[in-house]
Amino acid sequence: IDPEFIVKLREHGALEAVDVAAVHGFPLDWNNWGINEWPAQVRLIEQIAAMPVWVTEVGVSSFGAEEVQAFGIERTCELLCGVQRVYWYSLFDLPSVRAATTRHKESEGSAYYRHFHMGLIKSDLRTPKLALRHFNPRMGICQWFHYEDEQTLEQAVWWLKRLGVRQLRTGLSWADSHIPGAWDWFDRQMRALRPFDVMLTLCFTPPSHGKRPDHTSPPCDAGEYAYFCREVVTRYAPARPRGLIYAPSNDLVLDATV
Numbered sequence: 001i002d003p004e005f006i007v008k009l010r011e012h013g014a015l016e017a018v019d020v021a022a023v024h025g026f027p028l029d030w031n032n033w034g035i036n037e038w039p040a041q042v043r044l045i046e047q048i049a050a051m052p053v054w055v056t057e058v059g060v061s062s063f064g065a066e067e068v069q070a071f072g073i074e075r076t077c078e079l080l081c082g083v084q085r086v087y088w089y090s091l092f093d094l095p096s097v098r099a100a101t102t103r104h105k106e107s108e109g110s111a112y113y114r115h116f117h118m119g120l121i122k123s124d125l126r127t128p129k130l131a132l133r134h135f136n137p138r139m140g141i142c143q144w145f146h147y148e149d150e151q152t153l154e155q156a157v158w159w160l161k162r163l164g165v166r167q168l169r170t171g172l173s174w175a176d177s178h179i180p181g182a183w184d185w186f187d188r189q190m191r192a193l194r195p196f197d198v199m200l201t202l203c204f205t206p207p208s209h210g211k212r213p214d215h216t217s218p219p220c221d222a223g224e225y226a227y228f229c230r231e232v233v234t235r236y237a238p239a240r241p242r243g244l245i246y247a248p249s250n251d252l253v254l255d256a257t258v
Contacts, residue, residue, distance in 0.1 A: 001024070001031075001041050003044055006021065007048060010049075015051070019052075020053070021045050021046075021052070022053070022054050022055075023045055023053060023055055024057040024058065025057075025058050026059055026060070028061075029059075029060065029114050035075055035076065038080055042080070042083060052084055054083065055087065056142065057089045057142050058076055058086060058087070059088060059142075060073060060076070061114040061115075061118050062117045063116075070134050073088065073135060074134040076088075077136045077139060085140060086140065087139065087140040087142040088139050089118055090119050091120055091121060091143040091156055092152065093118065093119035093122050094115055094116045094123065095116075121159065125151070126155070137163055137165050137166070139167075141165050141167070141168055142169040143156055143170055144171055147173070147176050153188075153189060153192050154192070157193070166196060168196040168198050168199070170189075170198065170199075171202065172201075172202055174203065174225060178206050190236050200237075202228065203215075205217045209221070209224060
């Protein structure tokens with residue numbers, strides 16, 4: 001949570017195209033501020049951005065103990081009850097056979113391995129963790145789906161319905177869109193998620209299209225990314241206003257981010 005970044009966006013006129021400021025926070029795992037500072041962090045961004053703030057990603061790992069995660073989700077819900085939208089990361093633990101999407105991988109030490117223990121349900125997609133008892137369905141869920149991972153998608157829909165979750169944040173990868181047949185997978189994913197209010201993050205630069213050869217790089221040609229965003233909007237959210245799109249139930253929110 002960086003107020004100077006919001007100031008920079010305003011200086012470049014970018015806030016004129018944004019309806020809501022989004023923040024992420026993981027104070028029990030990665031941030032250098034405590035969990036009880038959440039209300040102050042939100043107020044700070046509200047004051048600087050002069051617009052509503054959503055907490056689009058918040059979580060606590062069970063890396064050390066499931067009891068820590070259970071405390072974290074209960075306290076987070078208490079502290080952020082006044083925020084319009086809060087998305088808990090995540091529904092499922094990340095399987096150990098996958099790599100977490102970070103800049104420095106295992107060289108980050110225990111900070112890296114915490115990524116694998118953020119879920120309310122273990123990576124077998126069926127075993128609840130202690131924190132699930134404390135989940136409040138007034139919160140949304142943030143859950144990523146790897147390319148053509150049909151099983152996780154199917155189980156996520158089942159669990160989200162069972163838990164009474166209405167709001168879901170997920171993403172479509174610009175990098176994945178270059179794979180032959182990618183749009184067929186995107187179509188299947190979005191059809192499966194129709195029962196939910198979806199916040200869709202558009203992210204991940206194809207390494208060959210970035211100023212640096214990694215997924216966090218700015219694109220060499222911003223127009224290529226804009227074309228991808230246009231294709232997503234045309235396909236899944238036609239006839240909507242520009243910018244960060246907020247609509248009521250059964251509609252789509254777009255978070256265009258590289």
